[in-house]
Amino acid sequence: MIVTLNTRRYMAHDIEIILSRQLADSLSVPVFIVDTDGTLLFYNEPAEYILGKRFVDTGAMPVAEWSTLFQPFDDDGNRLLPKELPLVKTLYRKEPAHGSFWIKSLNGSSHKISVTSFPIIGRAKKFSGAVAIFWTDQKAKE
Amino acid sequence: MKINLLGTRGSHPISNQESVYYGGSTPCIQVSSGQHQIILDAGTGIVNLRSSRSEKKEHHILLTHLHMDHIQGLGFFEPLFDSESEVHIWGPVSSQDSLFDRLQRFLSPPLFPLSLRDVPCDLHVHELADEKFTLQGFTIFTRFISHPGPTIGFRIQNGEKSMAYIPDHEPMIGSLDIYADANWLSGYDLCNNCDLLIHDAQYSTEKYLKRVGWGHSSIKHAAELAKACGAKHLVLFHHDPSHTDEMLNSLFEKFIDGNDYTFPIELAREGMEIDL
Ligand SMILES: [Zn+2]
Ligand SMILES: [Zn+2]
Numbered sequence: 099m100i101v102t103l104n105t106r107r108y109m110a111h112d113i114e115i116i117l118s119r120q121l122a123d124s125l126s127v128p129v130f131i132v133d134t135d136g137t138l139l140f141y142n143e144p145a146e147y148i149l150g151k152r153f154v155d156t157g158a159m160p161v162a163e164w165s166t167l168f169q170p171f172d173d174d175g176n177r178l179l180p181k182e183l184p185l186v187k188t189l190y191r192k193e194p195a196h197g198s199f200w201i202k203s204l205n206g207s208s209h210k211i212s213v214t215s216f217p218i219i220g221r222a223k224k225f226s227g228a229v230a231i232f233w234t235d236q237k238a239k240e
Numbered sequence: 241m242k243i244n245l246l247g248t249r250g251s252h253p254i255s256n257q258e259s260v261y262y263g264g265s266t267p268c269i270q271v272s273s274g275q276h277q278i279i280l281d282a283g284t285g286i287v288n289l290r291s292s293r294s295e296k297k298e299h300h301i302l303l304t305h306l307h308m309d310h311i312q313g314l315g316f317f318e319p320l321f322d323s324e325s326e327v328h329i330w331g332p333v334s335s336q337d338s339l340f341d342r343l344q345r346f347l348s349p350p351l352f353p354l355s356l357r358d359v360p361c362d363l364h365v366h367e368l369a370d371e372k373f374t375l376q377g378f379t380i381f382t383r384f385i386s387h388p389g390p391t392i393g394f395r396i397q398n399g400e401k402s403m404a405y406i407p408d409h410e411p412m413i414g415s416l417d418i419y420a421d422a423n424w425l426s427g428y429d430l431c432n433n434c435d436l437l438i439h440d441a442q443y444s445t446e447k448y449l450k451r452v453g454w455g456h457s458s459i460k461h462a463a464e465l466a467k468a469c470g471a472k473h474l475v476l477f478h479h480d481p482s483h484t485d486e487m488l489n490s491l492f493e494k495f496i497d498g499n500d501y502t503f504p505i506e507l508a509r510e511g512m513e514i515d516l
Contacts, residue, residue, distance in 0.1 A: 110428035112370070113384040119424060120413055140424075221335040221390050222369030 112226040114218045115139060128232040131218075134225060136161030136180075136189050148201065148211070148232060161186065168201040171208075175200075185230040188215040192225055209234050241378075241398040241516040243436065244270040247285015248508040250408070250442050250456070250478035251309055258484035263510020266309040267407050267478065269438070273398050276376035278302055280394060280405050285510065286313035297324055300375055303331035304407055305391035306342055314343070315352050323360040332382075332390035333367040340365040368392055386410050386426040387455040395430040401516040403436040404471070407478045411465050414452045416445060418464050431469035435516055438508065439465065441476035444491050459495045467501060474501075477508040 110116070115131060119140045122129035128145035132138050138159040146152050149167050159167075165180035172178060180186050184195035194216040200208050215230035247253075247265030254264035266283030278300045279286065286301075299319045304310060319325035331339045340356070343365070347356035356363070368382045369392075381395040385406060393406035404427075411426045412418050422428050431437050441462040443451060448458035457465075459476060466474040479488060492507055 108370070108383070108429045109432065110383075110423055110425055113386060113426055116424055116426050117386060117413075119419075124414070220369075220384065222333050222384075223335070224369065 111139065112218075112220060112224065114220040114226050118218060118229050122229070125231075130164075130185060130230040130232075131227065132161070132185060132189065132230075133227040134189065136165075136186060138164040139227065145232065170199045170201050172199055184213045185215040185228055188217050188228040188230075192217045192219070241271060241273045241396070241401050241403070243403060243438075243514040243516065244272070245285075245438075245475075245477075245508050245510060245512040245514075246270055246288040247281075247283045247313075248477055248479060248510050248512075249283075249309075249481055250440070251481050253284045253309075253312070254481045256484075258486065261485040261509065262479055262488055262507060264481075265510055266312055267304075268313060269405065271378070271396055271403070273377060276378065278376055278378060278380075278396075280304070281310045281407065282312070282314040282317060283309050284313045284316075287316050288510070289317075298326045298328075300328045300330065302380070302394060303329065304393060304405070305332055305387065305389055306346075307389070307408065308346075310407070311343070311346060315347050315354075320359045320361050320363070325361040326364070327359075327361045328364045328366060330366045330368055332384070332392045333369050334390045338365075339367045381430060383427065383430050385430075386413065388453075391455075393427050393430045395434065398516070402434045403438065403516060404430040404434045405438045406430060407438065407440055408455055409440045409457055409461075409465075410453070410455045411457065411461055416448070416458065416460060418461065418468060420468075422468065425465065425468060427465065428469055431465065431471050433470045434472065436473045436475065436514060437462075437466050437469070437471035438475045438477045440478045442478050442480045447480070459491065463495075463499065463501055463505060466503065466505075472503055474503060474505045475508045475512075475514070476505065479508070 118131050122142040129142045131140040170178040184197040187195040196214045198212045200210050202208050213230050213232050217228050218226045246268040249264050249266050253266050265285035267281040268283045268285030269280040271278050280302050344356045371382050379397040382392045385393045387408045395404045406427050439462040440457040441459045442456040443458045445458045
């Protein structure tokens with residue numbers, strides 16, 4: 099007899115998220131990994147410079163917390179809302195997104211950065227979260 | 241729950257004087273409890289399953305993945321050719337082809353004389369992702385794990401007792417250490433506090449470093465994962481086909497002498513029976 103039971107609550111992340119971290123750990127570009135709620139599950143060492151935090155100290159962070167840590171703003175100096183960030187767009191639409199905006203670093207200077215994000219959808223078509231890769235375009239606006 | 245190791249060798253079957261003790265058949269495990277029985281993987285060890293064949297009409301084969309060492313015996317599972325048998329094959333879903341189509345690629349000419357489509361038994365093929373279901377009185381959990389191609393591991397619960405079966409697994413690609421945090425451990429939910437873990441341990445540490453990304457564990461990976469998950473007993477499985485009995489014993493002794501794990505660890509042996 100075969101009976102399907104309710105979905106179990108797992109302790110470990112989906113394998114696609116775990117493997118994304120293994121990749122992120124080995125890259126020199128900053129990487130964020132979020133779950134479907136936008137909780138920042140992991141950020142690698144290069145990304146620690148963007149956030150001004152260390153992953154070992156913070157662990158996972160809710161979207162409301164991490165999305166304001168680096169104070170993103172547009173070319174005209176207007177603050178960006180979390181929903182305007184590529185990674186948050188990817189979470190809503192389950193599709194890749196890209197964008198460029200400014201962030202303030204810890205020493206007060208501003209940097210223009212670009213972000214490319216993509217959804218993590220595994221073999222069973224389950225949406226597990228998203229990954230964002232960052233890079234700095236140029237330095238300006240002291 | 242009785243666990244009968246019918247095949248323990250990884251990659252390809254072997255037959256030589258130097259490897260008689262641990263055996264040369266590829267992965268297949270019979271798990272039974274009373275009248276209930278399931279079969280894990282269909283390596284060449286499946287042909288060792290001769291005893292109760294004629295008595296049963298409903299058969300369940302649960303495949304971790306479709307690498308050849310895990311399905312090579314499938315075409316020699318006699319109930320497939322018995323019109324009175326009901327055979328259920330369970331295995332990992334893929335993003336593209338169905339499980340049936342993927343199995344059919346192997347079980348059809350020119351690789352096999354008959355087509356899976358034409359076997360006379362009542363055949364059912366079931367695709368699995370991350371799931372929980374009951375089958376033959378067992379509660380079964382499946383979880384995708386780190387290995388090339390769609391691969392799942394199994395946790396089988398029978399009353400209070402549980403076993404996990406992860407025969408092919410590279411928990412951390414390119415690293416001898418595993419993440420300290422359970423959230424980030426491939427296979428964690430399968431092994432968490434299990435009474436028995438049957439796990440890939442194909443390589444020595446030195447050999448693992450030359451085979452990064454091939455999808456297998458060193459003995460240390462297996463032991464560290466078992467420790468992190470609180471497994472109560474570890475059976476090292478999927479032996480490298482180049483490792484003779486003597487080499488396996490020597491690798492194992494060297495590893496055990498340098499460590500002090502608090503749970504029993506042993507090498508899987510073809511014909512080994514474990515009572516849980
Ligand atoms: Zn294998
Ligand atoms: Zn394999």
